Amino acid sequence: MNDHNNKENPRSHPNIQHNNGFAVPPKKTNSTLTTTARPSSVNSKATTSKVNNSIVEKVNNSEDEVVYPDHPRNDWTINDFEIGKPLGTGKFGRVYLAREKKSKFIVALKLLDKKQLEKEKVAHQLRREIEIQSHLRHKNILRxxxxxxxxxxxxxxxxYAPGGEMYHFLQKCTRFSEEQTSKFMYQMARALKYCSAKHVIHRDIKPENLLLDGNGELKIADFGWAVHAPTSRRKTLCGTLDYLPPEMIEKKAHNATVDLWCIGVLCYEFLTGNPPFFAQDDKSTMRNIVAVRYSFPEYVGDEAKDLVRKLLVKEPSNRITLEQVLKHPFIITYNKNKDEM
Known part of the structure; x- marks a missing residue:
């Protein structure tokens, strides 16, 4: 959940980052744990615990769905895991690299403080996040x-996403090539099309909420602001300022088209290293967003510009669809050998 969104640093969060720790073992092996100490902050004497869902289960093996080792369990406790290095820290707890003892399966274990959740009155938001994310099965969505x-x-x-956080990767690269941007946008569009079919709106797409797997493929993470909205329009102001669509700033009802706006902002940031509407103060940024006022550096190509312009449209109903994104020349050029969903 969005325990990372804070006023001091709205662009940082504790999602899984790249750290040296365990190597992800091949499936069905019995590799031993590396010499990583168990953090003292983890209580190994856990009381009786309850669980919903299994850590691993088999699903249909398609291009978009991933098969995981089949070790069903229904009685998890902290004692079932070997805990490794911390991967991040947030307002409500910490994330650790961990390995389930019997299956040797590597995971990221996020520990959230119940008192803090209750104090901030976000327990309902966590329940919604768990309910939504646990039912999503797509190779570009973090399980x-x-x-x-x-x-x-x-x-x-x-x-566990060993490639780390997209935001840090983008900072390291300064900006992505058009080919890399196109490939990431292809993966984003496929994943969001899958979410749309499940009537899920993410509402907080940004580099900080994207991770990379060991092959450099994108993973959408952090569904703290996500909603399951088959028909209704929403009015909650949520997300990150640089990525807010005009309808949210103007306090109008919104729907799944907010994610289209967000991937337009994301595409621009991938191409240039900066969000399109950035200004020296929040009010100026909001004015830029409402006016859809931005410009491209000279090095951005025409096809890339066209895709961004067709997504960053003030009127939500006039934004191109995810199906149209997947058929756009900027996407097709660099993803010719891949089929759409």
Missing amino acids: LYGYFYDEKKVYLILE
Whole structure:
């Protein structure tokens, strides 16, 4: 959940980052744990815990769905995991690299403090996040295998993304090539099309909420602001300022087209290293967004510009669809050998 969104640094969060720790073992092996100490902050004497969902389960093996080792369990406790290095820290807890003892399966284990969740009155938001993310099965969406809890903490069992956080990768590269941007946008569009079919709106797409797997493929993470909205229009102001669509700033009702706006902003940031509407203060940024006022550096190609312009449209109903994104020349040029969903 969005325990990372804070006023001090709205562009940073504790999602899984790249750290040296365990190597992800091949499936069905019995590799031993590396010499990574168990963090002292983790209580190994957990009380009786409850669980929803299994850490691993088999699903249909298609291009978009991933098969995981089949070790069903329904009684997880913290004692079932070997805990490795911390991967990040947030307002409500920490994320650790971990390995399930029997299956040797590597995961990211997110520990959330129950008192803090109750104090901030976000327990309902966490429940919604778990309910949504645990039912999503797509290779470009971070898996939530399950969760359990004891007297003090809630534990989320997440897929480990060894490539780290997209935001840090973008900072390291300064900006992405058009080919790399196109490939990431192709993966984003496919994943969001899958979400749309499940009536899920993410509402907080940004580089900080994207991770990379070991092959450099994108993973959408952090569904803290996501909603399941088959028909209704929403009015909640949520997300990150640089990525807010005009309808949210103007306090109008919104629907799934907010994610189209967000990937337009994302595409621009991938291409240039900066969000399109950035200004020296928040009010100026909001004015730029409402006016859809931005410009491209000279090095951005015409096809890339065209895709961004067709997504960053003030009137939500006039934004191109995800199907049209997948058929756009900027996407097709660099993804010719891949089929659409």
